[in-house]
Amino acid sequence: MIKMNKKVVYPYIPNSTNAARSTLIKSLEITSAEDVFSAIPSHLRLDRPLNLPGPILSEYHLEKHVNEILDNNQTANDLVSFLGSGCYQHFIPVVCDEISHRNEFLTAYSGKSYEDHGRYQALFEYQSMMAELLNMDVVNLPTYDGLQASASAMRMAANITGRKQILVGSAIHPEKSSKFVEYNGKSLDIVYLPFDDQSGELDMTALRASLSKETAAIYLESPNFFGVIETKLKEISALAHRFEAIVIVNTDPISLGVLVPPADLGADITCGDIQSLGIHMQFGGGQAGFMATRNDPKYVLEFPNRIYGLVPTVTPGESGFGEVAFDRTSFVGRENGKEWVGTMANLWAITAGVYLSLMGPQGMRDVGELIESNVRYAILRLSKVPGIKIQFGESNHFREIVLDFSKAKKTVEQINRELLKKNIMGGYDISGKFEGFDNHAVYCFTEVQNKETIDALEKALREVLA
Secondary structure (H helix, E strand, O other): OOOOOOOOOOOOOHHHOHHHHHHHHHHOOOOOHHHHHOOOOHHHOOOOOOOOOOOOOOHHHHHHHHHHHHOOOOOOOOOEEOOOOOOOOOOOOHHHHHHHOOHHHHOOOOOOOOOOHHHHHHHHHHHHHHHHHHOOOEEOOOEOOHHHHHHHHHHHHHHHHOOOEEEEEOOOOHHHHHHHHHHHOOOOEEEEEOEOOOOOOEOHHHHHHHOOOOEEEEEEEOOOOOOEOOOOHHHHHHHHHHOOOEEEEEOOHHHHHOOOOHHHHOOOEEEEEOOOOOOOOOOOOOOOEEEEEOOOHHHHOOOOOOOEEEEEOOOOOOEEEEEOOHHHOHHHHHHHOOOOOOOOOHHHHHHHHHHHHHHHHHHHHHHHHHHHHHHHHHHHHHOOOOOOEEEOOOOOEOOEEEEEOOOOOOOHHHHHHHHHHOOEEOOEEOOOOOOOOOOEEEEEOOOOOOHHHHHHHHHHHHHHHO
16 A cells, blocks of 8 residues: 655746755845845735645646636627727637647647748738738737736837837727836836817827927827827828827727728838637636737837748749748847847637638628627717717727716616626626716627627616616
8 A cells, every 4th residue: 555645745936945946046136035126116016925725736626626616707709899999809710710729739839831831821911901801011929928028119209210118099998007007117208188078089298298309109099098099190200200209009900891901091110910810818817919910120120029031942933931031030039139028929820810811801891890880870879878978979889889877876887787787797887997087987899799688788787777
């Protein structure tokens, strides 16, 4: 009979042994592991052990324990969801999952161009279709998410112009502001421009007053956080270019079946997230950012991560795949690269490529028109509910609208709790996140909605607000 020692827990991380830790501490020239975390303020650090159960050594019981926890979740598959604000419920063709789960692609890390032809072609096709959709020449492989793409685009503009000031339209997700500063540190001077109170678009008077020879770029989003489409992009671009500033526009590619690409309206850099292109909502894991420019070396050489291109081979008329200016990346330059990047989002590029190839130009137009139709129907129906006002109701919207509950007798938090009881996930509460927007919420309508679900939302809101 074998006697088990219950004190032995086999570690998943072999370098956690005392000897390994001591060697690492010595090589870093620090006195203890605590020195590594000294930059984190004390009020943000937990000064007690985590409240965790004891180790579960059986794989069966561990899986059972985790599944019991997961079963407490309610997802958009269980509810009718009108929550968006950065991560969206769109229809996912089954082929997207079938292709992205193939063993050839499932590991995101790519090999070399001479051996990994399938992955290189899949990623090149993604770049090509995105370039056609965006009407740009060069599209990179994805960054970690759209936020990183936006922050990287700002850094690109600063490097190209030799200036530090970035003018940012403030109709962005409230959490982005701190992330922009966190990502770029003190290297950039970020100045936020107000949006117009009536339209939700960028305040043109504030833009004219802020642009100068110190401005590296103007950054704005269209559709913006409120779902409002910026209709003055051409004028904004012309104003920025007078001061030789770069125009960065964040957009969602799923809107470009019905909206003019920002590049056609003067944008120099287009960026955003590709989550809407066939990628599931995955508790924060389904995001991937894109950046696109024209084929200008001063822009191309500032891209932080990999770009694949076609190159001729020794056989006449034959082409292969190659890295574009690979030396600028951290894969070669390491700490001297433009930024530190990895390949974790490459799988999403392949998935988005499958989605775009399935949809084609007509499919992208169809889904865009369906989303616009749902948004317009929602505005018409919800504007009739007592206690609700459509913020920026006269503006052009795509996918999202802002509902003003300031005349209602309940808060957005209370309304959302009541909606959950009716199996409806309400909008994103922006109370206190924008001046004058107390008791407001952003509601999202994609192609998965229809007349019945919007009518059900109207009925539920009437009952909740009665």
